[in-house]
Amino acid sequence: MTSLTLALDIMGGDCGPRITVPATLQALRLHSLLNVILAGDEALIAPLLKNQPQSILNRISVRHTTETVAMSDQPVFALRHRKQSSMRLALEAVRDGEAEACLSAGNTGALMAMSKVLLKTLPGVHRPALVSCLPAVNNTPVYLLDLGANVVCDAQGLFQFAVMGSVLSETVDHTPSPKVALLNVGIEELKGNEQVQAAAQLLQKTPHVNYVGFIEGNDLYSGEVDVIVCDGFVGNITLKTSEGIARLLVQQLKKGLTQGFFVRLLAKFIAPRIRSVLNQMNPDHYNGATLLGLRAIVIKSHGSADEAAYLRSINLAVTEAQRRLPQMIEQRLESILLDTKS
Amino acid sequence: MTSLTLALDIMGGDCGPRITVPATLQALRLHSLLNVILAGDEALIAPLLKNQPQSILNRISVRHTTETVAMSDQPVFALRHRKQSSMRLALEAVRDGEAEACLSAGNTGALMAMSKVLLKTLPGVHRPALVSCLPAVNNTPVYLLDLGANVVCDAQGLFQFAVMGSVLSETVDHTPSPKVALLNVGIEELKGNEQVQAAAQLLQKTPHVNYVGFIEGNDLYSGEVDVIVCDGFVGNITLKTSEGIARLLVQQLKKGLTQGFFVRLLAKFIAPRIRSVLNQMNPDHYNGATLLGLRAIVIKSHGSADEAAYLRSINLAVTEAQRRLPQMIEQRLESILLDTKS
Known part of the structure; x- marks a missing residue:
């Protein structure tokens, strides 16, 4: 360097x-x-x-x-x-x-x-966005933006986030032609609110972003796309919800595996295996959000x-x-x- | 009956x-x-x-x-x-x-x-809402609404969801004076968009709902409140994200614990313990959303x-x-x- x-x-x-x-x-x-x-x-x-x-x-x-x-x-x-x-x-x-x-x-x-x-x-x-990697189960980084810098976004704002997220993925991770999706309540063309609908139309027209369509919450962690775009209200709540549920599961699992002598003993042997899975989901492993x-x-x-x-x-x-x-x-x-x- | x-x-x-x-x-x-x-x-x-x-x-x-x-x-x-x-x-x-x-x-x-x-x-x-229980780690049911029936909601809509969610919790689970929160990007009074801000003001004034303030995504699963209110765009994505991450973790954990003979053997012994934790988070255990x-x-x-x-x-x-x-x-x-x- x-x-x-x-x-x-x-x-x-x-x-x-x-x-x-x-x-x-x-x-x-x-x-x-x-x-x-x-x-x-x-x-x-x-x-x-x-x-x-x-x-x-x-x-x-x-x-x-x-x-x-x-x-x-x-x-x-x-x-x-x-x-x-x-x-x-x-x-x-x-x-x-x-x-x-x-x-x-x-x-x-x-x-x-x-x-x-x-x-x-x-x-x-128009406005900078806050972007970060999602906790992921494979080693492919998936970026989510905006994470709360803009609680209200119009279509033009979402479009710009898509462009900036795409360049981020390309530049930092060397992903060729990153797949960009809009977070929505369904994948069908007519789903969603006005802003998301209009942003989809802008993205379909531009040759500068590899726009692949809508993505739903349950596919956030499927690793199918490289960049996921939404307004800051949705992004903030989505990321924090993910962190909350991942932390909670780790906690509960630890609790479940430390009660009873026999279970505790056995758990020790397979702990590295469980830890490696949970580490992948640990939000601390993805610390650092960029103001884009x-x-x-x-x-x-x-x-x-x-x-x-x-x-x-x-x-x-x-x-x-x-x-x-x-x-x-x-x-x-x-x-x-x-x-x-x- | x-x-x-x-x-x-x-x-x-x-x-x-x-x-x-x-x-x-x-x-x-x-x-x-x-x-x-x-x-x-x-x-x-x-x-x-x-x-x-x-x-x-x-x-x-x-x-x-x-x-x-x-x-x-x-x-x-x-x-x-x-x-x-x-x-x-x-x-x-x-x-x-x-x-x-x-x-x-x-x-x-x-x-x-x-x-x-x-x-x-x-x-x-004004408009019905879709409501369901969140996957929870203790046995207290927590309701989230709206889950997607209304992708755009004004303050009055959010207020009505709060009232209906409160009655649901009281009626179905016999929760006395259910705690109701608005899902937001922060717990401070000035955080959030216009609709959430205005809904908070309506809820603070009414004696009919035990309104406890804003809640963030990472506290969705803390069991601190009984009813969480948001618009259908946010609620749909939040619930689906939760389901996605819980399913993924279960999947990954299963994979991690079935590779290698020794690990597989040990995992069998503590499987019931792991299963009981994961079952609590399994969205299938909370099937059924009500049109309220x-x-x-x-x-x-x-x-x-x-x-x-x-x-x-x-x-x-x-x-x-x-x-x-x-x-x-x-x-x-x-x-x-x-x-x-x-």
Whole structure:
């Protein structure tokens, strides 16, 4: 990889620096050409950097601030009153060309609002979308967007999400001509609400997206398509429902297999087999949602991410930066816009 | 139980009479005061009734027809052109007072349209909703509505669903003052789209519903509330996603535990434990969605229901008929409407 700098809001998330700093140190050991800017409270960061070799410390610079965005802050409030927050400083580092990508586990609404104002959307993009991989049972990543950045979407918005999701799949996973579907209540042509119907018509007409039609909730995990598009209200609830049910099943299964001595003993022997199945469904293995449609890379980590999950989102930021995702999306959108005009 | 008659569209579903007739015979053995009207092709029904004791046959009457509603029929088309269909004959039996409830595993849209025209909605109900239990990990039933009867809902519609869901939970499960929540992208007051926001305001004001606020997708299975309300687009996708992920996990787990002799051997010993957990999540255990808000009881069974699952939906119809669900909802709605006017 070529040299690369990430700006990290290390104060966000349920545990703040205690999780984000050790994960960052792991990433620095993993990627030898990675540099990081840590935005946050130096007094909390310094003890966590103790005993690190100079070769690692040389690649870290700290942007000190004690201000943070609260999880309860409204986006507009955060924009106006959190000008010295760790989130904002990290985004400003990207805006000022000091870093290629920004990562935060903080308040999603505030991150979205600040990103739009500081980094701007790509030409022609109405609204950025939040996108992430679905927990999957095979190794094919399936992207779902929007995950909640836009609770109301018109057909044009859904169409743009389809284009951006397609480029993401192509760029990050090298999927040739990714299959794109619209999430709907049925696969028949006449099913769904007005927006979904109109978006389907737009997608059928464009040669730039490999649109394959509607997909229903029960086929979300079939691995038949690469990108699934819906509005943020539906996407947020769908992803969270999936996470909820997967977590619950893991929990129940653990409970069921730890009651009774004999069962416990037997369960130990087959635990690796069960664990490998459940791990595939574990949402933590897919940590890191991308704010798609901005001029630079912004990744949102789960607030509850542990060290391993946070590291995954750093790795995602590295991959997207290396593949120059925003530039790839910009190119594609440009040709579509030209097509539409001609 | 007091004597009760169900009208069954025995032609619906993926397998038709081969599933529905044997399940009905089971129900007749189970409920000694149950009578049934079977709407469908006599030539297909007769062989399945062979060797039945006269005491069972006496409680069966057949309404012969060879016409059926196709799964691909549009609701309006079915209404106009399927006047001799098994679905319509079953609904007419309810309309004409010959049966207390109707059950079909056929085309949902057609069933909804025919039910509205033939049976009418309760006074004050704008649109009926489709409601079903979520797969749950404890034994508390949690109802989700609407499941797809209304892909677009305004605040008033969501409010009515909340009232009807609350009465359902109270009447069928004897839950005192059921907790009702609105499905949303966050639990904070300002989250969500316009309809959800406005519905929350209506629900906060009424003394007739124990409204507890918003609920997110990941808490759908926490068992914290009794009724969860959303529009049919979101509800359909949420339920199908849940079913999809639960089925997939069961499948994967089975696969993981049947590879390798030693693992297979061990898995056999703890299989009952795993099975009991997975059964709780199995959507077939919750078969039967109710069309809520009609003047009579109409139950929709999964098209893919097997005999046991179809029997469950018959049992649901029996319970709702015994508890006089439509009358209970009517009473509650009346007092709310009076309240609103005063």
